[in-house]
Amino acid sequence: MNPARRIRDEIAGAIRSGEWRPGDRVPTEQELAARYGCARATVSKALGELAASGLVERRRKAGTFVAQPPVHSAVMTVPDLAELIAARGEAYRWTLLSVEHEAEGEDNCPGPALRIDGVHMAGGEPFALERRFIALGEVPEAMGADFATEAPGTWLLGHIPWTQARHVIRAVTPTRREAAALSTGAGAACLELDRTTWRAGRVVTHVRQLFRGDRFDLVAEFNAGP
Amino acid sequence: MNPARRIRDEIAGAIRSGEWRPGDRVPTEQELAARYGCARATVSKALGELAASGLVERRRKAGTFVAQPPVHSAVMTVPDLAELIAARGEAYRWTLLSVEHEAEGEDNCPGPALRIDGVHMAGGEPFALERRFIALGEVPEAMGADFATEAPGTWLLGHIPWTQARHVIRAVTPTRREAAALSTGAGAACLELDRTTWRAGRVVTHVRQLFRGDRFDLVAEFNAGP
DNA sequence: CAGTGGTCTAGACCACGCA
DNA sequence: GCGTGGTCTAGACCACTGG
Numbered sequence: 325m326n327p328a329r330r331i332r333d334e335i336a337g338a339i340r341s342g343e344w345r346p347g348d349r350v351p352t353e354q355e356l357a358a359r360y361g362c363a364r365a366t367v368s369k370a371l372g373e374l375a376a377s378g379l380v381e382r383r384r385k386a387g388t389f390v391a392q393p394p395v396h397s398a399v400m401t402v403p404d405l406a407e408l409i410a411a412r413g414e415a416y417r418w419t420l421l422s423v424e425h426e427a428e429g430e431d432n433c434p435g436p437a438l439r440i441d442g443v444h445m446a447g448g449e450p451f452a453l454e455r456r457f458i459a460l461g462e463v464p465e466a467m468g469a470d471f472a473t474e475a476p477g478t479w480l481l482g483h484i485p486w487t488q489a490r491h492v493i494r495a496v497t498p499t500r501r502e503a504a505a506l507s508t509g510a511g512a513a514c515l516e517l518d519r520t521t522w523r524a525g526r527v528v529t530h531v532r533q534l535f536r537g538d539r540f541d542l543v544a545e546f547n548a549g550p
Numbered sequence: 551m552n553p554a555r556r557i558r559d560e561i562a563g564a565i566r567s568g569e570w571r572p573g574d575r576v577p578t579e580q581e582l583a584a585r586y587g588c589a590r591a592t593v594s595k596a597l598g599e600l601a602a603s604g605l606v607e608r609r610r611k612a613g614t615f616v617a618q619p620p621v622h623s624a625v626m627t628v629p630d631l632a633e634l635i636a637a638r639g640e641a642y643r644w645t646l647l648s649v650e651h652e653a654e655g656e657d658n659c660p661g662p663a664l665r666i667d668g669v670h671m672a673g674g675e676p677f678a679l680e681r682r683f684i685a686l687g688e689v690p691e692a693m694g695a696d697f698a699t700e701a702p703g704t705w706l707l708g709h710i711p712w713t714q715a716r717h718v719i720r721a722v723t724p725t726r727r728e729a730a731a732l733s734t735g736a737g738a739a740c741l742e743l744d745r746t747t748w749r750a751g752r753v754v755t756h757v758r759q760l761f762r763g764d765r766f767d768l769v770a771e772f773n774a775g776p
Numbered sequence: 777c778a779g780t781g782g783t784c785t786a787g788a789c790c791a792c793g794c795a
Numbered sequence: 796g797c798g799t800g801g802t803c804t805a806g807a808c809c810a811c812t813g814g
Contacts, residue, residue: 326782326783326784327783327784328783328784339712340712340713340714340749340750341749341750342710342711342712342749345711346711346712352798352799352800353799353800354798354799362784362785363784363785363786363787364785364786364787365784365785365786365787365802365803366783366784366785368800368801368802369783369784371800372800372801373602376599376602379712382799382800382801383792383793383799383800384791384792384793384794384798384799384800384801385791385792385793385794385795385797385798385799385800386793386794386799386800387798387799387800388799388800392711393707393711393712393713396627396628396629396630397625397626397627397628398625398626398628398715398717399623399624399625399626400623400624400625400626400717400770401622401623402622402623402624402770402772403622404622481619484568485568485571485572485618485619486565486566486568486572486605486619487566487619488566488771488772488773489624489771489772490769490770490771490772491624491626491768491769491770491771491772492767492768492769492770493719493741493767493768493769493770494741494763494766494767494768495721495722495739495740495741495742495761495763496721496739496763497737497738497739497763511723511737512723513721513722513723513739513740513763514721514739515719515720515721516721523566523567523568524566524567535721537720537721537722537723537739540720541718541719541720542717542718542719542720543716543717543718543719544626544628544716544717544718544719545714545715545716545717546628546714546715546716546717547714552801552802552803553802553803554802554803578779578780578781579780579781580780588803588804589803589804589805589806590804590805590806591783591784591803591804591805591806592802592803592804594781594782594783595802595803597781598781598782608780608781608782609780609781609811609812609813610779610780610781610782610810610811610812610813611778611779611780611781611811611812611813611814612779612780612781612812612813613779613780613781614780614781777812777813777814778812778813778814779811779812779813779814780810780811780812780813781809781810781811781812782808782809782810782811783807783808783809783810784806784807784808784809785805785806785807785808786804786805786806787803787804787805788802788803788804789801789802789803789804790800790801790802790803791799791800791801791802792798792799792800792801793797793798793799794796794797794798794799795796795797795798
């Protein structure tokens with residue numbers, strides 16, 4: 325076994341099992357190097373990975389300590405709708421409702437923009453409503469795209485990879501129009517996913533997706549450490 | 551500037567700006583070492599960090615490549631309710647409704663368990679309903695805890711740090727009882743957060759929290775790279 | 777089988793922050 | 796000051812895997 329991996333996993337195990345408690349001091353790099361019979365750089369790499377994953381905190385002069393558990397963050401999977409629906413064994417289809425050219429998009433997507441409305445369908449049934457703004461200042465080629473055949477999210481993935489994004493998740497009661505478009509009851513709870521996407525600090529697109537509460541949920545995993 | 555940091559940031563910038571596209575080949579460690587005038591180990595560290603953050607993919611013999619953008623994952627903040635409410639400037643209070651000792655908890659928390667029901671209050675108003683199971687096989691000391699004065703989540707944090715967790719987020723319509731307990735309309739959408747928590751592979755606790763849709767939303771950030 | 781990343785070593789110097 | 800982590804070097808060997 326890798327010395328670095330072994331050191332990392334043994335320390336991670338001691339922390340996760342509760343043997344080492346938050347605030348406990350981890351042995352110094354020199355002590356660990358002596359104990360494991362390896363170079364200090366190897367120990368440094370192992371501790372660096374543990375620090376990067378949040379299991380320990382390192383302070384100069386003071387030493388390395390077991391960190392306080394950050395129970396509050398988790399990695400959430402925001403699925404690609406086409407993939408998600410295909411994985412369920414249902415047929416996916418995108419239905420375009422409208423494309424409008426606007427001089428001023430909205431708060432979350434300023435400047436000239438396209439406003440695209442459509443529906444994601446699963447097995448012939450509406451699955452999610454989508455309203456999207458695409459900043460034409462950032463993605464002028466969106467003017468020439470055909471959003472009737474390809475969902476705008478899919479098109480954007482091919483043209484603007486490597487973005488940063490912010491998601492806001494809410495539970496909302498749909499309007500009558502929305503409920504009708506989703507073929508759901510007027511009072512049925514829906515999950516709203518708002519995503520704003522940047523590239524190099526500038527908004528590329530903003531999308532609001534509305535899901536039937538009885539057909540969609542999000543899953544997030546929290547796994548501290550390597 | 552750190553050579554390693556500089557290499558890392560310049561490559562990350564080239565990827566995020568779109569200059570280097572997914573699938574593009576990154577120069578070899580030797581080429582980068584020569585270009586930046588540093589040791590190969592330094593380049594290796596920088597590329598390793600980029601790989602750890604998902605910006606590049608490394609394959610032996612083949613080389614290092616710009617990865618496909620994983621638009622589907624984001625880091626979600628699952629707030630500590632007491633902190634969240636305090637940050638809003640409202641008074642936080644936990645109200646215990648009941649504690650039951652059960653021989654068999656439920657699917658998500660098997661074996662003997664405590665079942666605890668209660669309400670998280672913000673500024674005198676109900677903010678979230680909570681039903682929690684605590685596995686007594688894993689946390690026998692929970693029998694002696696006073697869940698009237700301390701919310702079970704807070705108590706657990708002090709006794710079982712460093713767990714792994716899985717969250718499921720849904721939009722639901724509350725039952726009449728739940729709506730009444732939350733002081734909200736019978737048809738108002740609510741956000742449900744289900745969290746199952748493990749330690750060393752065994753379930754420690756399972757909690758279902760129900761929030762008023764008009765008073766709570768979740769935020770997730772996606773920021774690939776360092 | 778050759779080139780790439782993966783890992784490790786032994787040593788060095790620096791920066792920081794507590795005493 | 797002085798001990799800690801932070802970083803870097805030059806070199807080495809290994810493991811994998813694509814051509």
